[in-house]
Amino acid sequence: MRRPVRQRLYAALATMALAAGTGVALSVSEASAAAVGATGYATQNGGTTGGAGGQTVRATTGTAIHAALCGRAGSSTPITIEVEGTINHGNTSKVSGSSCNTADGVIELKQISNVTIVGVGKGAVFDQVGIHLREARNIIIQNVTVRNVKKSGSPTSNGGDAIGMESNVRNVWVDHTTLEASGGEAEGFDGLFDMKNNTQYVTLSYSILRNSGRGGLIGSSESDLSNGFVTFHHNLYENLDSRAPLLRGGIAHIYNNHYVKLNESGINSRAGARAKVDNNYFKDSKDVLGTFYTDAAGYWQVSGNVFDNVTWSGRSSDNNPAGPNPQSNTTVSIPYAYSLDAAGCVPSVVSQTAGAGKGLKVSDGSCSPQTPTPTPTTPTPTPTAPEPSPTQPGGTNLSLGADSDGSSKASGTSYGNVRDGSMSTFWSPSGATGSVSIKWASATAVSRINVREAAGSEGAIRSWRVVNADNGAVLTSGSGAGVISFPRTSLKKITFEITGSTGTPKVAEYETYAG
Missing domain, CATH: 2.160.20.10 (Single-stranded right-handed beta-helix, Pectin lyase-like)
Incomplete structure (x- = not known):
């Protein structure tokens, strides 16, 4: 059974003036x-x-x-x-x-x-x-x-x-x-x-x-x-x-x-x-x-x-x-x-x-709560991979015949355009950032991808991450489209996430390769 709502008096609040504080x-x-x-x-x-x-x-x-x-x-x-x-x-x-x-x-x-x-x-x-x-x-x-x-x-x-x-x-x-x-x-x-x-x-x-x-x-x-x-x-x-x-x-x-x-x-x-x-x-x-x-x-x-x-x-x-x-x-x-x-x-x-006002106590897995030691306040930089290699990968493009999805798509574009083998069609996110994924019905080994920008949009993609969508692990990150290598990984879904861009990013082909 749902508990009945507590009765509270808020009439006084309706007559209160809005008060802004000053940051100190x-x-x-x-x-x-x-x-x-x-x-x-x-x-x-x-x-x-x-x-x-x-x-x-x-x-x-x-x-x-x-x-x-x-x-x-x-x-x-x-x-x-x-x-x-x-x-x-x-x-x-x-x-x-x-x-x-x-x-x-x-x-x-x-x-x-x-x-x-x-x-x-x-x-x-x-x-x-x-x-x-x-x-x-x-x-x-x-x-x-x-x-x-x-x-x-x-x-x-x-x-x-x-x-x-x-x-x-x-x-x-x-x-x-x-x-x-x-x-x-x-x-x-x-x-x-x-x-x-x-x-x-x-x-x-x-x-x-x-x-x-x-x-x-x-x-x-x-x-x-x-x-x-x-x-x-x-x-x-x-x-x-x-x-x-x-x-x-x-x-x-x-x-x-x-x-x-x-x-x-x-x-x-x-x-x-x-x-x-x-x-x-x-x-x-x-x-x-x-x-x-x-x-x-x-x-x-x-x-x-x-x-x-x-x-x-x-x-x-x-x-x-x-x-x-x-x-x-x-x-x-x-x-x-x-x-x-x-x-x-x-x-x-x-x-x-658990809860506010507990002194931020945590457990280290020993069943003994303790107050943590603060960590340094300087952010850890996002790891950056080397610039993608211009060398075209060899072997079969595993994206052909696979499926695809993503975070958003601009009007007139499609996730399927990144795996149709054509440089004349493309996918764009609905904003300056977004992600597109290639996925398979069963685990597939991948160690390289080739992100090919549509004609006229070359250089729009600035920063990116490649993510193992099966478990959320970041395989590599860097800047600029092209051929991207990372340790060979067996997965069902691999995501290319654009985290920064200039202009409108347009991905014509998102190719995946075993080696």
Whole structure:
């Protein structure tokens, strides 16, 4: 049953004047709480460092957060914003500037990069104000509480999501947060942690998600399959009806989480999603793992989990619970290092570490929480590969006869144009950046690709990454189109991601070769 919504009085807030705070520079030592290193998939694709290396300011209102973003030299200038007090509708208004794109009533991280938002001390509270990421990259959110964000009723914010990400979002680390509601959709709430429309390389760690109808999702519909490479670890999911999380396509790594009172379903893997589910503790819950409410199957690899008073429903055409004896039906390769706590001690470890105001305590896999040592604040440069060789690869172009997809496509272009053998057709992303992939039905060995730009667009592609889309590992990165070599890798899908360009990039052919 969904919990009834708590009654709150907000009439006074409607008469409050909008108050803007002034950013005050702080020392590096005062900002060090936000400097611990990211974990999970947020460490891939060049890593997640947030505002490391930039100015640190303090904000006590939502307007001041927006002012700090808008006061930067550019939309990618690094900044750490230390937040204290309560952020609400009465003190969150739009601020304009060339380095920001903000809105009233929501913390808007839109079309920006290299930002850390961290709560001071016991953490800041975002009361009925959601945090929205759109077309954003390299973002850290840490030590904050976001509560009672509504999509209907009054006031509303962020479509009802506590933290929501959509539209070409990359590299986000959300850590030591508390995300909570006071009921489900009928009471005006939506998801606590949602990712949509090409959101990738995200980690949610040491956080609490509770008292909501919906925990969170990856993918807004069965056709929104461009999201993935998400890690969930050492989180508490408590008193949720469903979506803990809901996965539509993509890859998720879910380990050392504590699940209590999942009332209808838990990890819902569907539409081809693959989840690696390790050493979690499930208690007093129903249907904690499987494919639910659809006939579009998802998959899971399970090991070391504890199922304590878990009940399972029967199977049907649109209901496929993994239990009562969950078995793996796929394998998932994880590209980063991690340490597993034994599942038996997960409730204790998570209770000491998860949520805002816990002193950023973490576990090293020994079942003994500790306060981490801050890492240096200088960002680690993205590795750069040598310039592509102009030599045409030998052998068969494996892209011919394969399939393809991507992140976006400009009007009049097609993903299939990059594998049709013709230099007169091409694919372009809908903006200056984007990705296109070649994929096969079975694992295929590849060690070289040849990215051939259409006539008249030569030199438009500046920076790029080649990604093993099976597990999110970056195979190589560099600049300029042409022949690109990397260690021979067996995979089903390989992605060429344009991260910087001049003009409009046009890829006529994306050739792949075994040697």
